[in-house]
Amino acid sequence: MSFEASSLLVFGQTGQVARELAARAPQATYLGRDAADLSDPAACAAAIRDASPAAVINAAAYTAVDNAEDDEALATTINGAAPAAMAQACAALGVPFVHISTDYVFDGSGTTPWRPDAPTGPLGAYGRSKQVGEDGVRAAGGAYAILRTSWVVSAHGANFVKTMLRLGAERDSLTIVADQIGGPTAAGDIAAACLSMAAQLATDPDKAGTYHFAGAPDVSWADFAREIFAQAGLTCAVTDIPSSAYPTPAARPHNSRMDCTSLTETFGVARPDWRDSLRAILRDLGAVGGR
Numbered sequence: 001m002s003f004e005a006s007s008l009l010v011f012g013q014t015g016q017v018a019r020e021l022a023a024r025a026p027q028a029t030y031l032g033r034d035a036a037d038l039s040d041p042a043a044c045a046a047a048i049r050d051a052s053p054a055a056v057i058n059a060a061a062y063t064a065v066d067n068a069e070d071d072e073a074l075a076t077t078i079n080g081a082a083p084a085a086m087a088q089a090c091a092a093l094g095v096p097f098v099h100i101s102t103d104y105v106f107d108g109s110g111t112t113p114w115r116p117d118a119p120t121g122p123l124g125a126y127g128r129s130k131q132v133g134e135d136g137v138r139a140a141g142g143a144y145a146i147l148r149t150s151w152v153v154s155a156h157g158a159n160f161v162k163t164m165l166r167l168g169a170e171r172d173s174l175t176i177v178a179d180q181i182g183g184p185t186a187a188g189d190i191a192a193a194c195l196s197m198a199a200q201l202a203t204d205p206d207k208a209g210t211y212h213f214a215g216a217p218d219v220s221w222a223d224f225a226r227e228i229f230a231q232a233g234l235t236c237a238v239t240d241i242p243s244s245a246y247p248t249p250a251a252r253p254h255n256s257r258m259d260c261t262s263l264t265e266t267f268g269v270a271r272p273d274w275r276d277s278l279r280a281i282l283r284d285l286g287a288v289g290g291r
Helices: 017-026 041-051 070-094 125-140 160-170 187-203 219-230 262-268 274-285
Strands: 008-011 029-031 053-059 097-101 146-150 173-176 209-212 237-241
Touching: 008 017, 008 041, 008 274, 017 029, 041 070, 053 187, 070 097, 070 146, 097 125, 097 187, 097 209, 097 219, 125 146, 146 187, 160 173, 160 219, 160 274, 173 219, 187 262, 187 274, 209 274, 219 237, 219 274
Parallel strands: 008 029, 008 053, 053 097, 097 146, 146 209, 173 237
Antiparallel strands: none
């Protein structure tokens, strides 16, 4: 790393990526809601100015996708205005800013993996709020990296892996959506990518831009569940269903495949095999019992 971890400032403390960042860079400063309320963008910018860090990573966000449909104003402040204010403060100080975004900025059409320069078209409030944030970060004019990722899982918080472990232990069978395809991505892998990108941006700001990062290979939620059960040694059968059979307040993209080529070419960060990352998560949870 080209800067001391103690000079790194991270927005986020209890979220999946923030916790994995803390495991890898424990000397960094982590700002939770009590220290930096993302509903107050000016306060976030002030926190950066006060800290004078060598780099900033924003690992905090409004992530309640369905709730955002009824709470778009707050989601847009947290996911849109706050990152823009952070990026402006970083640009003024001349320090790199790494911001985590999402596949939800796309409409999920087709089957081709989304390139970073592909046209966006969010299906709902959450995706729109994240796109506002992306636009604000780019407009700030500093050394930034927007890292779009998908299907985040870890041993922490609430996520698909932990839900499947609970339901798979309680039930003999489950119906799981099979027409949404994407790359499950371990929060630990995202954290490692963010740290590498921040360090490289500090020495080469020309690497600024928008990048994609997701686990490989691409898979459906149903097949992801099958692999979770196989690795955990759970005998829960999975039946494929279409998204229409599991309606949610916010529409989910059907195609969340991400083209991660430019991230590898620019930063040397390769797509991880999510099956290996899943195995590590299950070990952390004490849930390894199958293959």
